[in-house]
Amino acid sequence: MSEGLFRISPGFEEVMPAEYKELVADGPCGREVGVSDLGAFKELIEEHPLCAGCSAALALRLILASLPKPEDTVIVGSTGCSSLAFTQVAVHNIHSLFGNQNAVAAGLKRALRLRFPDKVKDVVVIAGDGATVDIGLDMVMQSWFRREHITTIMLDNEVYANTGGQESGMSLRGMVLHMAPLGKRFPKVALPEIAREAGCAYVAAISPAQPKRLGRVVRRAILVAREVGPTYVQIFCPCPTNFKFRPDESLQKIKQRQKEGAFQVREYVSPEAQAFLAELEGADHEE
Amino acid sequence: MAIQRVVTPEHLFFEAEREKQFITGSEAVREAIRRANVDLAISYPITPQSESMHLVGDIYAEGYLKEYFRGESEFAVMAEVAGASMGGVRVFTATGGPGTLRAFEMFPTWAGARLPIVCTFLTRGVNSPLTIQPDTIEMAFMLDTGMLMFHAENAQDLYDMILKAFVIAEQPDVHLPVGVFADGFFVTHTREQVAVAPADLKLPPYDPYAAPVPVMDMESAPVRQMRDPFVMKSNFISYAAHASWQQEILAAQERARKYVHRYLEGLVDVEHPEAAVLVVTSGTMVSQSREAVAVARQQGLDIGLVKVKSLRPFPREEIKTLARQARTIIVPEYNRVGWLCREVKAVVEDTTKVIGGPRVFGGMTMPPEVVLAQIRRCCA
Amino acid sequence: MRNSKTFIRMSGLGGQGVVTAAHILGMAAAKDGLESTVNPFFGAEKRLAPAESYVRIATEKIYERGEVLFPNIILIFHPHVITLGKCYTMPFFAGLQPGGMVIVNTDRAQDLLREDERAGLMRLEARVYCVPATRVAVEVGGTELSTNIAMLGGLLGVQKLVSQEAVKEALLERFGGGKFVASGTTAALDDVLKSKFNRLAHLVERNVAVLTAAGGSVEEYHLGD
Incomplete structure (x- = not known):
């Protein structure tokens, strides 16, 4: 989006909602802001209708604060809890259907490349674990095989939360959930490793318990997708509602899992992405 | 890229001198797409459609399209063309029979999202038992998707209807997907005389900014749609929003009538x-x-x-x-x-x-x- | 309702070129200013499996399409089509029009027809012709792949449906460049053909020779014998 396009037309200043005026005056577009600046700029997401203590909502807030170029980013979402928050997100976003988010994103990215060959247009998929690893795995992996220049972010709450708590491929073995009345019979899918083998140039597993690292991971993933190839970020964000812990315990649960060794923060970077990031981050003096 | 000259739809359809070619229905698809100024086509094989999209691939290789690739399933392909259409380019794909059913969820979505996608449906029977033979049963399922639907009698119709479909689909007061249906084998595999316009002419390009819905390219300021998404609320506003939008799709179909009259010369x-x-x-x-x-x-x-x-x-x-x-x-x-x-x-x-x-x-x-x-x- | 039109059914085995033969015949008819439509049978193409194609030729516009159910002429590209039932149309001669014509690729006419088939064809006052198409293809064309052209030669030897000049033009167009569409397997055979003959002109010339030779070697098979 060209500079100055995001403004309020003369005469409409009075009627525009306050939060929109703030977004125009103090939003992240065209500025170098990130997770560390939260509170010092107007965020892209306003209020959201997700549950109290939802760590996916926190993750989404952190992702949106970490977009390297929000004024030229289009997000493709899918069905699930996260889709309920997107109506409040101030970048163009598409609700695909359920599972076809990476296919929609691939078509969109190619269209934007045709229309804006000399301009950055980041396409970022943000979807839940059911959409990514179960119903949409085919299209997720095919987009990686084809080396589509898109970033895939999974909000991994280990359950179909929006439909009331059914087992997903990302649930842990033994978890008793709807549709798994005797406990899940197979382990959590190792999607980061699958992503690495399927052609992703950059893969990371992270959680909102480490907000700065999450911000850096998301930024890296989007920049690598722009220049090198597909990228995948898996964000562990357990669901207080379906796993029945207190809203203020979400981050504690993540840290506890991490301490037990059952959740590992990790990054896989292809040699090409490594070289690209070294050059970029060296120049930025970020590291 | 192939060197072609943009002409008005009226010139391409009604005025340009035509040459007769002895070709199949699949080749008629190629000849239509050659002149349709399509940006992106996405293919997936299914009999009796496959040949038509091979041929579209061939003219992509010759420079008549900007982008072309094989998708992974019909559902994915229909999602990919949807994403591309939302991104503001002119897209084309084709399927038929079981492929139509595999992709089905996307068709009302195309209409609901007001995407002017043109898809050719080269019809065949659906299982079970296994069949690849001609049958138009899939059209029964398609009648209430919100898409416009034209039915070609022969390869000539198929050529003409595909080209005209783009023009009708993209009218700002219509802006709906169009399915151009032709009976598999009976049209796709039959060779007959087809009169086509010169290959160095093409339709004007698609203008995404004339669309009645915003193009998803972040070239216009985003709006926050609402404080609470519709699915969260059992209230009159959410019902009314969905109901009125469904009616708007039907109204757009009605507004298409005048263009069908103009370009197809009657329904x-x-x-x-x-x-x-x-x-x-x-x-x-x-x-x-x-x-x-x-x-x-x-x-x-x-x-x-x-x-x-x-x-x-x-x-x-x-x-x-x-x-x-x-x-x-x-x-x-x-x-x-x-x-x-x-x-x-x-x-x-x-x-x-x-x-x-x-x-x-x-x-x-x-x-x-x-x-x-x-x-x-x-x-x- | 068929009198002004000639409807042809070509039955053979996958790889024998029934689809290409129909294409060339239909294209030649169009070049002669006749109306014509051509279509293959509708099914999976497999080598040596039954294969069929259909040609309609008329002086006026032809509308109907699909399988030719009531042919005036049936071409049989391999005797196994009838002797071993290598065909999806059964009984094989069902639909043949009264006074119709059957042309079979064979070297030896004996044991070709069952008694009931012979009787049925006699009732229809049909005429049956034999043409050693494969032999002519090998001897004159130097390759069995020209069998389909020899079959067309046999047909034209009996009935001048199209001119030889038009067939020659159709051959040129069919094998001359990327202007035609063949199935994947047919395209592969075409490459074999092209490499065998090396030069297109030579290919067309040899096929025209096959066409002529086959036309001269047609013999009527007398049903009453």
Whole structure:
């Protein structure tokens, strides 16, 4: 989006909602802001209708604060809890259907490349674990095989939360959930490793318990997708509602899992992405 | 890129001098897309469609399209063209039969998102048992997706309708997907004379900023749609929003009527509208019926023929008026369910005039003799 | 209702070129200013499996399409089509029009027809012709792949449906460049053909020779014998 396009037309200043005026005056577009600046700029997401203590909502807030170029980013979402928050997100976003988010994103990215060959247009998929690893795995992996220049972010709450708590491929073995009345019979899918083998140039597993690292991971993933190839970020964000812990315990649960060794923060970077990031981050003096 | 000159749709359709080629229906698809100024086409194989998208791939290699690739399934392909269309480019794809059903969730989504996608459906039977033979049953399922639907009789229609579909689909007051249907094998694999415009002419490009919905390119300021998403609320506003949008899709279909008149030159073609008995049909069944009607008229029978070209919008008034003066309406079809017969019955005032059938399905060729026998029975 | 039109059914085995033969015949008819439509049978193409194609030729516009159910002429590209039932149309001669014509690729006519088939064809007053198409293809064309052209030669030897000049033009167009569409397997065979003959002109010339030779070697098979 060209500079100055995001403004309020003369005469409409009075009627525009306050939060929109703030977004125009103090939003992240065209500025170098990130997770560390939260509170010092107007965020892209306003209020959201997700549950109290939802760590996916926190993750989404952190992702949106970490977009390297929000004024030229289009997000493709899918069905699930996260889709309920997107109506409040101030970048163009598409609700695909359920599972076809990476296919929609691939078509969109190619269209934007045709229309804006000399301009950055980041396409970022943000979807839940059911959409990514179960119903949409085919299209997720095919987009990686084809080396589509898109970033895939999974909000991994280990359950179909929006439909009331059914087992997903990302649930842990033994978890008793709807549709798994005797406990899940197979382990959590190792999607980061699958992503690495399927052609992703950059893969990371992270959680909102480490907000700065999450911000850096998301930024890296989007920049690598722009220049090198597909990228995948898996964000562990357990669901207080379906796993029945207190809203203020979400981050504690993540840290506890991490301490037990059952959740590992990790990054896989292809040699090409490594070289690209070294050059970029060296120049930025970020590291 | 191939060197081509943009001309008005009117010039390409009605004025440019045409050359006759002895080609198949699949090749007619290629010739239409060659002149359609398509940005992106996405393919996936299924008999009897595959050849048409191979050929689109060939002209991509020659520089007539900017982008082309093979997707991973029909559902994915329909999602990929949706994403590309939301990104503001002109897209094309094709499928048929089981592929249509595999992709089905996307079709109402295209219409609901007001995407002017043109898709060719080269129809075939659906399982089970396994079949790859011609049958139009998938069209029954497609009637209420919100898409516009044209039905080609032959390769000539297929060529013309695909090109015209882009122009109708992209009208700002329409902006809906168009399915151009042709009977698999009977059209795709049959070689016949097709008159085509010069290959160095093409349609004007798609203008995404004339669309009635914002293009998803972050070139316009985003709006926050609402504080709470519709699915969270059982309230009048959420119901009204969805209901009014469904009605808007239907209204857009109605607004397409004038363009179908202009470009397809009517929703129906009629021969001998004054006849006591009318055969009303669509697709290649029109061809089989033409042979039967010609023989019947030679034998002095009072019979006419109505070719339905547009199924969505449906020629409601046309059929109603024709049915008023006719004694009997015969509706032959290439499917078991008789969807065209249902459509006709839904608009005529006296449904007892409408005789469904003959119908063949499962792949068989309708012998014109069978249509003739029905005509003889109805004229007796 | 067929009198002004010639409807042809070509039955053979996958790889024998029934689809290509129909294409060339239909294209030649169009070049002669006749109306014509051509289509293959509708099914999976497999080598040596039954294969069929259909050609309609007329002086006026042809509308009907699909399988030819009531042919005036049946071409049989391999005797196994009838002797071993290598065909999806059964009984094989069902639909043949009275006074119709059957042309079989064979070297030896004996044991070709069952008694009931012979009787049925006699009732229809059909005429049956034999043409050693494969032998002519090998001897004159130097390759069995020209069998389909030899079959067309046999047909034209009996009935001048199209001119030899038009067939020659059709051959040029069919094998001359990327202007035609063949199935994947047919395209592969075409490459074999092209490499065998090396030069297109030579290919066309040899095929025209096959066409002529086959036309001269047709013999009527007398049903009454």
